[in-house]
Amino acid sequence: MLPQETIRRKRDGGALSAVEIEAFISSLAKDELSEGQIGAFAMAVWFRGMTRDETVALTLAMARSGDTLSWPGIDRPIADKHSTGGVGDNVSLMLAPIAAACGLAVPMISGRGLGHTGGTLDKLESIPGYNIMPDAALFRRTVNEAGCAIIGQTGVLAPADRRLYAVRDVTATVDSIPLITASILSKKLAAGLDSLVLDVKIGNGAFMTGSGEAETLARSLVEVANGAGVNTSALITDMNQPLADAAGNAVEIRNCLDFLASRKKGTRLETVVLAFAAEMLLQAGLVKTAADGEMLAGEALASGRAAEIFARMVRLLGGPADFVENPEKYLPRAPIERPVVASDDGWLAGCDARGIGMGVIDLGGGRRHPDDRIDHRVGFSGLLPLGTRVARGEPIAVIHAADEAGFERAAAVLRDAYRIDQVPPALPPVIAGRVAADLTD
CATH class of the missing domain: 3.90.1170.30 (Pyrimidine nucleoside phosphorylase-like, C-terminal domain)
Structure with a gap:
């Protein structure tokens, strides 16, 4: 099946079959496509969109383009969170250890910066020695011993997405709902999750600037993920200003450590982190209400357990053993x-x-x-x-x-x-809405 014919059909507004999509993604994963062909496909999807069936087929093809993970021997729920990207959005860095401290196992597959948004992996690479690409054995050991591990896509996990992701970043095709849906969920489906929570950003610093676009994306993600067997919900959050009071890489790691030391109380960042911790615990069935989840997460943070888990994760993945205690020795x-x-x-x-x-x-x-x-x-x-x-x-x-x-x-x-x-502004709430499996807010 010629890739240029698949591109042409989508360019002309046709609906691609699951077989066509599978063949195109298989060729992409095998490095049989040029960057021009990948960019043309992404641009055709950006202009023409995809039906729900096409998006499901694209997501599953990308998830199957490499290995899939399983977690034998871990008796805690396997959970994760993903953000559609924002400025000063370092929630994952604190959320993973907080969730782990509350009883979840969090194998978090993260990405690099995309467009104007920062990347979790780029931030973690500020830590000397931190291995963002461990082998499967070290990944599993870290999740088992620390409770969480934040890493990047290995060459064998959703490899088709890794290449498409890089091309989207430089071809102005980031803000396509089918491509965002498939990119996010292919990694998550390949990671062997039981549950997933999604942070869909809205505002001038988000890829989805309008409420209608954000809700459409959230519903797409929730519907496709639940249809694939992963218990999933989404929160829609405000990105009309940087979420943290830092934006960059090493500066956001410092911000993370301040947060884990309970020095960011009363901030929008605290509101979002605790809300997502509660949502993760709720989706995994460890609490009955979001209020219970926030209380449990707050205790994990205040007690220092979350900071201890972050330190253990850094050490197991090759970073300094005393990083949390002495960050200025190591951060550039x-x-x-x-x-x-x-x-x-x-x-x-x-x-x-x-x-x-x-x-x-x-x-x-x-x-x-x-x-x-x-x-x-x-x-x-x-x-x-x-x-x-x-x-x-x-x-x-x-x-x-x-x-x-x-x-x-x-x-x-x-x-x-x-x-x-000269007058105080009226500001929107930082949590703008929730989309659950029944597709009601």
Whole structure:
């Protein structure tokens, strides 16, 4: 079956059969397709979309393109969470150890930065020695002994998605619901999960900027995943500003450690992390209500158990044994760390979150091309949340830059990104909705 014929049929608006999709994805996984053919297929899907049956077929073909995992000997529910991507979204780093501390086993398959959004793997590579691509034996050992492991796609786990993911990043085809659905769920189906919770972002820093798009994606993900036998729900969360007060790689690892040390109480980030921990426990059947789940998760955080599990995971995957106790011995720092200040008195009332994400890329903290090397030192920290009252000359963020030119560009980005008003803003809730298996909010 010629791949160009499959591309042509989708380009012209035809519905592809499961056989056609399976053949195309099989060729992709075997490196039999050129980057041009992969990009053309992605663009055809972006313009023409896919039916539900096509999306299911694409997801299953990608999940079957490599090995699938099983978890013999682990008597806890196998659970995971995935985000559609945001700016300052480091939820996974804290959520996995919190969920593990509450009794779940969390084999988390994460990705690199995509478009303007940061990647969990890029952040973890800020930790010297951390092995994001362990073999199956080490992956299983880490999940068994630590309770969680955050790693990347190995060459044998959904390999078709790995190549398609990289091409989507540089061909403006990221924000396609069928491609997002298949990309996320193929990895999760291959990971042998019992349950899954999805974070579907909405807002100017998300791929789905409108509520209708976000809900459509959430329903697509929930329906396809549950149809494949994985108990799944989704929360729709606000991404009209960075979620954490840091955006970058090493800066977000520092933010993670602060969170695990209970130094981020009362933040939007805490609200989201505890909500997802509760949802994971609820979907896995370990609690009866979300309130019970939040209480259990809060106890795991406050007791220090989650931080201990994070430290164990880092050590088992090759990172420093004393990383959590002495992060500054290991995390790289940018040569320039300097604040940007408010240009006026008032309230921070609006934010271009996507612009901030692009600012991280311009500093060197993300990729313009799939083979670009990342500067893990750079980014933003101390980002003030919307609704904060500021005075002229007060810092609104700290820029971590490799050189003066990078600092000046990033400073311009931040000044343009924030709007200061003379009245307090009305802000949307950070949790905008929930989609469950019965397709009701």
